[in-house]
Amino acid sequence: MPAPTDDDLLLDVARGDQAAYAALYDRIAGLVYGIVRRVVRDPAQSEEVAQEVLVEVWRTAARFDPDRGSAHTWILTMAHRRAIDRVRSEQASRDRTHRVGQGQQQREYDAVSEEVEVAFEHEQVRAALATLTDLQREAVELAYYKGYTYREVAELLDTPLGTIKTRMRDGLIRLRDAMGVAS
């Protein structure tokens, strides 16, 4: 009897199985808290958002469709979006752009790759990020880890919108190929 996968557990959760939820929690809480904290930064707020997301996993588990993607993708997509929503409602984008535009941006950005926490698959992700051009990596990381819209990224990097859009897409496609990701 092989151990249940996270997908199996989430399907059990969808049927109201609280024990399955507790087991799933142990496997995913660190993923949820980690990405929320990376985007939101403030520990107290991150904990609040992480709790909302973890409860939302329980509440909406019936929407999970394993044919459309893995449990991890479903949960992390939700966590990332909630974190982004929190950041955007906290602060008008203009303030953020302005604050970051004052020379801190380069330093903050350089630190992004360095401060990725040691985690499962961390090395693989780091290696994949290293295959991107500097410009692709910059666009992807500013958006995904820092929560900027592509419009703000374009402003920060003083680059045309269309170029930023293309870089984000090309960067993610290259990561997809480097990590052998299938939906």
Next chain:
Amino acid sequence: MTADIHTLTGAYAADALDDDERRFFEQHLEACDACAQEVAELLATAARLGGAAAEPPPPDLKVRVLDEIDRTRQEAPRPRAGDGAGSTGTATGRPWWGRLLVPAAAVLVVLGIGVGVLVNDLYGRVDSLQDQQVRYEEILAAPDARWVETQGPDGSVGRVVLSPSRGEAVLLVDGMAPAPHEHTYELWVIDAAGATPAGVFDVDDRGRVSRVVTGDFTEAAAIGVTVEPEGGSPQPTSDPVMVLELGT
């Protein structure tokens, strides 16, 4: 600024679109299988980036979460496609990421019927909603769909998804003040020969409107908006309050 809407897959997967663009793009995803497939893969890729940021959660979080789920009702499961039941419904026919939010089409269509459209007959209304939604989706999914946007001096934002081959565009305006008393906004398709009227509109109380604009866009240089006396004018009588340059 114009762009091929299909290149937004990366920005969408990274959650780098604002709410309106997200709504727009989710509509496009409903209709464009190639983008939907790419988005599914790029979301899985982004999730790997997210997983690399994992860190131990606060130790007391689990108790609070388990306590809260104990008091939280779950959404009812939907019949799964393949169970033979309900698989024709849009709820099950849509990919899971399309169900993350209120369906974009519903939001757009509610805006789309907008101000000044009086529908007396419920059936008529249902029909027109469905027609409108189908038109939106067809335009957004057109192979030559292009995306244009502009910001007015008053902070209003206009966005257009344009399909020259269909002679149609979806216009979405945000943050525009209501037209002055006894006046209306009028749309124009502008080409070398001049301005062709493309309908009048006003915005709702949140300064928003969305609608389909029809016209010959093959030679068009811009879509313009002017304020005109109520009922509209055959030719613009004032300077435009918004111009969307099509950059053809």
